[in-house]
Amino acid sequence: MPTGVALRDAREQLFGAAERVLLRDGPSALTSRAVTTEAGCAKGVLHRHFADFDAFLAELVLDRIARLDHQAAALRESAGTGSVADNLTRALMELFGSVAVAVVSLVISRDDLRARLRETRPTGIPLLTEAAGMVAGYLAAERDLGRIAADADLDTLAPTLIGAVHLLFADRKGTPPEADAVRKVVTTVIAGA
Template identity: 65%
Template sequence: MPTGVHLRDARQQLFDAAEHVLLRAGPNGLTSRAVTDEAGCAKGVLHRHFTDFDTFLAELVLDRAAQLDAQALALREAVGSGTVSDNLTGALTTLFGPVPVAIIPLITFRDELRARLRQVMPNGGIAILAQVTAAVSGYLTEERARGRISADADIDSLTLSLVGGSHLLFADRDPGRPPAPAAVGKLVDTVLADVVQRRPR
């Protein structure tokens, strides 16, 4: 990496490199050496910008979690349009993309990373899953307010079923081979069947 590269550029290069390593080699393959080799820079570059590797990983997770905000906003903007099932099927397919799915086990396997994430964000120890959960819960709450799902629908239970079930569908796959949209749609339809059928007409 040329000397004089702006800090922001160096950080993003390292984050992008870590993402590539994570998708290719999984959490066990994500080491500081693998990241700097992927980025094509000296190992010292990473340590010049981050206190240690866990700090780097925490900032990587926060950066990628923040990217889910735009997708969560798109789901909220769909309130009242289309069908609840189609909106959630599309959103869950996007929110559980290859990078978020790869980051979740990274967080699970590294105690220090979870501890650092908890210090900087609510529910940070389960970042990514927390982002998806908040997006789905917020969407369901607004659809309930509009009468598109039952007034007595248990939003917390529905959210846990949708997020947990979707995570299982996406996690047991090789990167780049997500479940078919029909499989996600079937899960969503099954979870929502009762609350959609009983909603006021």
């Protein structure tokens, strides 16, 4: 491996490399050596920026969770426009069409990572829990506009949508579902709301 090569943003370069390994080879292939090889840097670079590999993985997950903020804001801003089902379908396709499914697999497969994340996120599955919050926030905005029933149980609808759509995308090697399949799940779940 090359040494002495300056990395512009080592954190982002390492995170990008980890995502590529994760998407291509799955969570069991994600090692510090695989990440640094993919990033084209010496293994010591990772350890200069992170206490250990689990600290790196935790920061990767937290960074990907933070990226939901932009998507959550865009989804809330869509309240009152288009149809609720179309807005949710688009947001869920974007969410699960990204690296999110692979990150969830990573969190589920690594006990030490999950334990570290539990220090700041004591309940749920990190990323999915925040995604459910994003959906609940949107549904609340739609409820405020009268497009969702005033008595709709948003705390049940949001995680139900996340769980059901996640199952459609969960086959990491298969073909992702079409928008029509996601829309069918969305319309079924929100039908009574």
